[in-house]
Amino acid sequence: MKTETGALQPVIILAIETSCDETSVAVVKDGNEVLSNIISSQIETHRAFGGVVPEVASRKHVEVMTLVIEEAMSAANVTPEDLTAIAVTQGPGLVGALLVGVVAAKSLALAWNKPLIGTHHIAGHIYANRLVAELQYPCMTLVVSGGHTELVHMEQEGRFNIVGRTRDDAVGEAYDKVARALGFPYPGGPHVDRLAREAEEAVTLPRVWLEPDSYDFSFSGLKSAVLNVVNQSKMKGLTPDVAGIARGFQESVVEVLVEKAVRAVRANSAKQLLLCGGVAANKGLREALTARCEKEGIELIVPPPVYCTDNAAMIGAAAYVKWKHEGGIPLDMVADPGFSLEKWSVPTY
Template identity: 75%
Template sequence: MNDFNEKLSSTPSYILAVETSCDETSVAVVKDGREVLSNLISSQIETHKAFGGVVPEVASRKHVEVITLMLEQAIEQSGIRPRDLSAIAVTQGPGLVGALLVGIVAAKTMAMALGKPLIGTHHIAGHIYANRLTHELQYPAMALVVSGGHTELVHMESEGKFKLIGRTRDDAVGEAYDKVARALGCPYPGGPHVDRMAAEAEQAVPLPRVWLEADSYDFSLSGLKSAVLNVLNQAKMRGETLEPSVVARGFQEAVVEVLVEKAVRAVREYGSRQLLLCGGVAANRGLRSALQERCAKEGLELLIPPMEYCTDNAAMIGAAAYLKWQRGEISEFDAKADPGLSLEAWSVQSL
């Protein structure tokens, strides 16, 4: 291991990364886990709009259609010759099993053809280490992960060591946003529409804050979603016209307040030096603004990735895979897609 680390420190590493966990196909080349040489993303939003949400079988087929060309283009744009790549990284889980499988087969094929190591990578570790593409991380750190399928608080005592201290007990934040958006008549994906309407509203419908137990870092959003539906149904029965933006603001304020308060409390309790905002919902302007204001007031350092690294992308997978690469932790070629891959179990070994 020492010989490996000495060799690694003297030569740059170039990781080709593949991300196909849901409805974005992405391929990137990342140098030393920090410098993005290329990062291509093919979105399927227009395809899935007709269905009001992601259809797993359709997503898998769309990945198959574009993955080969994107691999070629990502390498070409990076300026790196294929033989100079150090390793091939791929999202192994969590995600849609069919979509994950497309990426894993493509990554294995590239790794075998080029004679390069394979690194199965955790999708949420990627979202967390997207922050490392633009910031210097300090430990211990706390990550607030908010996406379509995940709402979690993750404590990192040291680099690449993950401990889950809180998670959603039902709907994830992004999922709740899409369901509320649908009730308000917004097209898929609904989250950006709710965020926009909330920013435009001058008033907010009062909605409950779901805190759960006093010492809990878990989240619950299904009750809040039901409260929104109840408000809309009551207004309809009374024959009243309820402005959608007022409901959107009430919903967003209820979500954001709980996320911010629990994240700040976790930072204090665990002695974290930084709070990292991660995941697709990190692009939400209301959440970003509230966290920035609160962290400035509390004297806490808040890291938020640029918008292009918030949603699913392969550059973040390359950044996370570097944690494994620099320790010589590579995957076997019989690695399988794992929709339930544990973040804690994926943690790196010590140097």
């Protein structure tokens, strides 16, 4: 869009993210400048249950939504008149949680007469990388989160092709289950990461490579192997080597993730490797992938931890891409807990 003087008018998007247990609202300019990014976490609420309770998450979103929107607008120092569009996570995610965000976004779009942009949650994680660096295509993305573990090839901006995915547990889910077996509370990933880095030796655990040419992942067998080690120690009257198990588990996960990601980059002639998702905050994974990419001469982009976990800034970044290519969508858009990343892709050019 241009002003009357012919200058380009900035695209300012108010973005809403409520796919799981974070209520987040952000204001993002031109897809890469974060004017505000407010996150209200529910971790303390769900810790008592050992995981996210969908109905509780939905209620918490309702309780804080208005306040978070107001805080994001105030922190960005913008008014409704300044906004270009309203973006919201359409899916995937918990359906009740998604509905809260979708209803809020539709209400704002209607009240403020702004276009609506339904946005894919994983596309948001991927484009969180654009908040810290310019993306070059084709590129490869390693998505690692509580619900997703995928290798996504992007031939051009906004076009997604999943070349590998988990066949069972996502890596973040496996971390939480292993942490629970080792006696740590939800969320367990940070506890396992910390222990793995402190351990002097690793308990040897299997690597699951699947077929020789496969980019898919599997973590349920590794999780079972951890449980077997813990149970065998207890049956012998011994205290499990919690730190050694954590290190062995993390080394197994990281080796497979790094090796398959590098192989996928080479096979698809990707110019960059992007890391994203909640598990991208894992220090062990970040360090191992950084070291391997330096050795291989691969450009690696990793967002800071605040943009790895669920947040609305990433939704604003992805929504900007959709806005550039397709504009807004009708207000009869519905929340879609099984939303396909590949179908959300923009048209080819």
